[in-house]
Amino acid sequence: MNYIVLDLEWNQSYRGKQYTVEGLPFEIIQIGAVKLDENKNVQDRWECLVRPVVYKKLHGKVSEMLGISINDLENGKDFKSAADEFLAWCGEDYKFITWGGSDLTEFQRNMKYFGVEYKFPFPFTYYDLQKLYSKVYSDGKTRRSLKAAIEELGFTEDAEYHSAINDAIYTARIFANMDFDSVSVYESIDTYRIPQSRKDEIYMNFNTYEKYISKGFKTREKAADDRTARSCRCYICNKPMRRLIKWFATSSKNYYSVFVCEEHGLFKGRMRVKQCDNGFYYDVRILKQTDEEGVNGIVDKQIKEREHRRKKRMEEHKRKCENQNQNKIKYKYR
Structure with a gap:
């Protein structure tokens, strides 16, 4: 089995959430991936720019963070072609690795919106390396940024962050050097698709x-x-x-x-x-x-919650009484 370290970058409506297109809150504009074998040796890399067709103007923060303009994406592939080519490159037997839990959700949303054939298994499991990094190097709860993890491990920062291929390479570097066997049981479950029945x-x-x-x-x-x-x-x-x-x-x-x-x-x-x-x-x-x-x-949580609800009831009762008194005063002086 191979490991596919995946990173995505996406765009969104520059005019705000109220102008978000239903079914596609984020449109993928970069795909970057690194393929490693079962011994964590790098086998190949894959990257692609994707030409946006829904959000054709880059959100200001996206442009600033990625350091690109809409002109840089004009020669990119359409998403369907890019996704089909990427999935063919992944092969048959592989497991995704991501830094965080959002990439695969957005990838599937884009697949559905643009009509890409769905081939992932159910349940769809993957490795969230951000979570596993915390289990190996920290308390299992803290979530560090990719940059913070690279700095903590003392790895050379030889490329800009917030580039899909660069972030995939950094993530693959962490994966290749960590004690993965000690945490490999902790697969994450993607919930873009949920169970249809009991x-x-x-x-x-x-x-x-x-x-x-x-x-x-x-x-x-x-x-x-x-x-x-x-x-x-x-x-x-x-x-x-x-x-x-x-x-x-x-x-x-x-x-x-x-x-x-x-x-x-x-x-x-x-x-x-x-x-x-x-x-x-x-x-x-x-x-x-x-x-x-x-x-x-x-x-302790139960006691705090009871106290919180008690105070809330008292405040509501106090407001109700104040409103009643005000109404009585108004009636008295009518």
Whole structure:
């Protein structure tokens, strides 16, 4: 199997979000990629300028960041030709590597908009090297920029950033030199396409935690209240678990819960409802083994959320009373 390190650059409406074309918030204008074999040896490079046909004027920040003008793109390929050629270059057996989680989503959006045949598997997994870099070199949570990572590793900065091919080369350099085997289990799941039915729902066991992605629902409320998402089995023994703390929502729009497995102890759950391009809502749930300290952290969140809601109710009650008093005064002096 080969690894395809992919980086994209894209344009958007220079007049603002209200002028965004439906189905294409960002139009790809550069594709850069590096192909490595299973031993992380560089096999080839591929790059292409793409001629924009939807957003024909470059957004000011895009032009400034990339250091290009619309004239530089006039001789580029149309997206369909570029994508077909790129996918043929990728071959048959490969896995994408990106720096961050947005490139493949935008690539698929552009594919759909411009009518490129879709050949990716489902579920569509890839490696987010930005996430893996954090697991190897930091706390697993911090997300560093590509430039910051290159500087931390002391690599030579011999090309400008924010060029698709240059950023792909930098990312490939990091990949080739990091302890990838220690984090290779942590594949990312692309959710541009979500499960279409219960039987397609995704359960991925990463040894230290499980990730679940649900089918789509017509409303956010139905997704949040879904019984399958809210009930959990132990991802170690696959037995049903007892819920210790019911799911509760926080102001950050995350849901939290605590479960216990008779054999494997305590587990904490975190769930978020997201919306995909077709308007449907879906659940992304993380289930992770924990201890009493982890449970106490969930309890603290619950207490803070209750206090936040209590204060909000008091403020609303105070405003209501003030409005009623003002109305009484107005009525008295009519």
